[in-house]
Amino acid sequence: MRVTIREVAQRAGVSVGTASRVMNGHANVAAAIRERVQQAVSALGYMPSFMAQSMRRGGTRMIGIIVRDITIPVLAGFVRAAQDVLQAADYTLLISCSEDIRSRELALMAQLARRQVDGLIMTTCDEADPELLAARKAMNLPVVLLDREAPAPSDSIMMAHAVGMSRAVRSLAAVGHRRIGLVTGDTSVYPARDRVRGYREGCESSGLVLDPALIRSRSFSEDQSFVEFSTLLGLRDPPTALIAGGISMLPAALRAVRSRGLSIPGDLSLIGSADSELAMLSTPPISVIRWSYAELGRVGAQLLLDRIGGIDAEAGRRIVFPTELIMRESCGPPRHDH
Amino acid sequence: MRVTIREVAQRAGVSVGTASRVMNGHANVAAAIRERVQQAVSALGYMPSFMAQSMRRGGTRMIGIIVRDITIPVLAGFVRAAQDVLQAADYTLLISCSEDIRSRELALMAQLARRQVDGLIMTTCDEADPELLAARKAMNLPVVLLDREAPAPSDSIMMAHAVGMSRAVRSLAAVGHRRIGLVTGDTSVYPARDRVRGYREGCESSGLVLDPALIRSRSFSEDQSFVEFSTLLGLRDPPTALIAGGISMLPAALRAVRSRGLSIPGDLSLIGSADSELAMLSTPPISVIRWSYAELGRVGAQLLLDRIGGIDAEAGRRIVFPTELIMRESCGPPRHDH
DNA sequence: TTGTACGCGTTATCAA
DNA sequence: TTGATAACGCGTACAA
Numbered sequence A, B: 001m002r003v004t005i006r007e008v009a010q011r012a013g014v015s016v017g018t019a020s021r022v023m024n025g026h027a028n029v030a031a032a033i034r035e036r037v038q039q040a041v042s043a044l045g046y047m048p049s050f051m052a053q054s055m056r057r058g059g060t061r062m063i064g065i066i067v068r069d070i071t072i073p074v075l076a077g078f079v080r081a082a083q084d085v086l087q088a089a090d091y092t093l094l095i096s097c098s099e100d101i102r103s104r105e106l107a108l109m110a111q112l113a114r115r116q117v118d119g120l121i122m123t124t125c126d127e128a129d130p131e132l133l134a135a136r137k138a139m140n141l142p143v144v145l146l147d148r149e150a151p152a153p154s155d156s157i158m159m160a161h162a163v164g165m166s167r168a169v170r171s172l173a174a175v176g177h178r179r180i181g182l183v184t185g186d187t188s189v190y191p192a193r194d195r196v197r198g199y200r201e202g203c204e205s206s207g208l209v210l211d212p213a214l215i216r217s218r219s220f221s222e223d224q225s226f227v228e229f230s231t232l233l234g235l236r237d238p239p240t241a242l243i244a245g246g247i248s249m250l251p252a253a254l255r256a257v258r259s260r261g262l263s264i265p266g267d268l269s270l271i272g273s274a275d276s277e278l279a280m281l282s283t284p285p286i287s288v289i290r291w292s293y294a295e296l297g298r299v300g301a302q303l304l305l306d307r308i309g310g311i312d313a314e315a316g317r318r319i320v321f322p323t324e325l326i327m328r329e330s331c332g333p334p335r336h337d338h
Numbered sequence C: 001t002t003g004t005a006c007g008c009g010t011t012a013t014c015a016a
Numbered sequence D: 001t002t003g004a005t006a007a008c009g010c011g012t013a014c015a016a
Helices: A005-012 A016-023 A031-044 A050-057 A073-088 A102-114 A130-139 A161-174 A190-206 A222-234 A250-259 A277-281 A293-308 B005-012 B016-023 B031-044 B050-057 B073-088 B102-114 B130-139 B161-174 B190-206 B222-234 B250-259 B277-281 B293-308
Strands: A062-067 A092-097 A119-122 A143-146 A155-159 A180-184 A215-217 A241-245 A269-273 A287-290 A318-321 A324-326 B062-067 B092-097 B119-122 B143-146 B155-159 B180-184 B215-217 B241-245 B269-273 B287-290 B318-321 B324-326
Touching: A005 A016, A005 A031, A016 A031, A050 B050, A062 A073, A062 A102, A073 A092, A073 A293, A073 B073, A073 B092, A092 A102, A092 B073, A092 B092, A102 A119, A102 A130, A119 A293, A143 A293, A155 A190, A155 A293, A161 A180, A161 A190, A161 A241, A161 A269, A161 A287, A161 A324, A180 A190, A180 A222, A190 A215, A190 A241, A215 A222, A222 A241, A222 A250, A241 A250, A250 A269, A250 A277, A250 B277, A277 B250, A277 B277, A293 A318, B005 B016, B005 B031, B016 B031, B062 B073, B062 B102, B073 B092, B073 B293, B092 B102, B102 B119, B102 B130, B119 B293, B143 B293, B155 B190, B155 B293, B161 B180, B161 B190, B161 B241, B161 B269, B161 B287, B161 B324, B180 B190, B180 B222, B190 B215, B190 B241, B215 B222, B222 B241, B222 B250, B241 B250, B250 B269, B250 B277, B293 B318
Parallel strands: A062 A092, A062 A119, A119 A143, A143 A155, A155 A318, A180 A215, A180 A241, A241 A269, A269 A287, B062 B092, B062 B119, B119 B143, B143 B155, B155 B318, B180 B215, B180 B241, B241 B269, B269 B287
Antiparallel strands: A287 A324, B287 B324
């Protein structure tokens, strides 16, 4: 059986109240008594029960995280960075994967609500969905949205996708590309919307004609994006450059390109989103729109801690992180015959 | 404020005991009353408090997982698969990263103990360390070790690394390689030990002379393994083939190879451990010793659930999963001048 | 079949 | 400065 505070008190010859005061470092306790209690604690190997503490104090010191898929390396990096910060503040993380499925997202939120987490870091598969919004509100606790743009009271940490995307387009246009394909997710979420916006801006400022057929924004999923890349490459007037507007799309892009026997950058230029070992070590190395997921995790965690600590900032804060374009050898001028 | 069972009972005009019995589906309760209580539940949106339930029932329905680093894709895949099984059984996962640091491992175990998890899936940075072993024993709950070989009472799920490694060596020897370099982790843990064993067996059965200088088993870390690969390639009589004996070593191997300007498989053959997008999409695609991490996660989770459910098997069960050698274009005969 | 009351391990209030 | 005691929300033995 577990050793309780009662046994500690008994062994130290004091009341449970006094023992508790020693644990929690209260001032009004005699030095001699404190000593006795501490000895009893280490002698018995006592550790306070988190459950009982939570019950009494009303706070579980648990944080929920819901991401699309923990096996996506940048998301894992985000989680790890957030965990470092939260662990240091004596919070424990409950991590789960929504797979961008509405019903799963709702189920996971319900589970975390039952667990009475003190805060939540999450994405959402549809910013405009009233039921999802209501569910977040109903939880009635601090929420930090990851790369989502939604009504208060949730805070948000986001990337300036449009800026990076616009740079990417301009940089491709600068070497002669006039038809650039973009594959990204459903525009019901910010990162896809912002990337499309950046793409448009980039085209405009480069004097490119905007062909809607070149923008495929249906889903962030790997399988679906493979289809989209293939579709773009199969167009009668195919793009000479491709941009993967999703953090887990690069493998699909490379597969689509290779299945058509195209070479990079000879036949086609390619730019990915989010850096990765794959992008760096591909032959040739792939250009990417990049940002620091680790810093995102740290800041997101801190934002949540502030909010839990009852900071007095208006709700719905948005922190936007910069993106940068890293040009590698996957980009070059288009073929002459285009 | 949170809605409690008391309010439900009051609204339904029954006692808390009756309300509780309805929640838990007890038999002896009149249909009409059950109906009234259920209406009150949905009207008030009541959800039982997990904390209070845990306190009362003595079980938190939480499982701890400690892995080296969640950003390693195969480990993330393992965690996700385990989570699918455990989530379905209404368990919640607490995931943390030890980074293979002894003190962190101990600290994380202590934290999970305080949280009173019902079970634990973990690796350990040193199987022989008596303090780590004692710490696991002291937790006094079901533990499933991931790819570790340690004394009972922990169960283990492991891979047949030696089999795969031996095949890899023989397959390289078959095309003419006589000096094959191996980089793996410290032999204080099973996977490194087993790989070295498989390497030796492979050399023996292929009639290769065993040169200890070709075996580098210091650490699984990426940084360290880069150093080891570089060292091997810098030998006066360097190996003509390299085997990466760690799940996160492939990037380091590729970097070391490229920094010396060597081409694969022309100058050097390469085989990795654990499949990945990087291995599949590299140019050329990299051969790997592979196994299913997802199945590992599912079986590991099930093993733990069985144990928690009080199954009557002897402690210290070991389940060994097969490994297979996937040959890709990263392997070929050695250069003539060797 | 239902209600009452206790206890799970803490912390906080109040009285001594 | 310390001790006794009441919560926190729930499940259940026991009594009715």
